[in-house]
Amino acid sequence: MSKAPVPSQLDTTILAETFRLLGDPTRLRILFFCLESPRAVGDIAASLDLSQSLVSHHLRLLRGARLVRGTRQAKQVFYELADRHVSDMLVDMADHVCEEADET
Amino acid sequence: MSKAPVPSQLDTTILAETFRLLGDPTRLRILFFCLESPRAVGDIAASLDLSQSLVSHHLRLLRGARLVRGTRQAKQVFYELADRHVSDMLVDMADHVCEEADET
DNA sequence: CAAACATATCGATACGTGTTCATATGTATC
């Protein structure tokens, strides 16, 4: 299944929604940062030099799209990529772009 | 090479730029339409029910990012995906999203 | 060269959204 080369217009919209979320540098940095291991919101903000509010806003969007999931641990909430699909997707795309950059 | 799991901030920006372009439903529809075979601008507009101007605008952006390439043939210009990487990327992502949709 | 067709560009507008500041919610410690 899932072989259809041309998705329906609805699927296209959903796919575009995912791409749109990935299409922001700040969100991408957050995602890649959480790719290694679950990260607390404060750590993300500090490490990436972003305001806590901004990080929380972006995490909310990423959560809504099921790209990340957060789990509370005492005061902190640790975020990680939602599942293997998402992380694989990110790594694959990063590879694709790197390879593209090699070609002239 | 191209194994780095965490791209540099610059790479992240470039990657985000690509995602951003893919993050528009209209552009995605254009890309998937050109995925099967090279398509003339007018055909794209007619088949997807878009204004010729809008299609041309989007193609300009996609061209700038080397996601598509157009070749003149008499009066018409036929657009196709730039290379195998781009088309593979699209199909992979479509599969990912389809599989995600299956999970509940 | 003029006319017709196909595509590209320009100007203007409407809308979405990334960011910030301030505030609220939630959680542990005294």
Add this chain to the structure above:
DNA sequence: GATACATATGAACACGTATCGATATGTTTG
């Protein structure tokens, strides 16, 4: 319960950009 810490939410602003209409560029045919 009050205080301090961590995160989430809300309002407001600035900016980018998707879209449209009109026009320009380019290409073939008479």
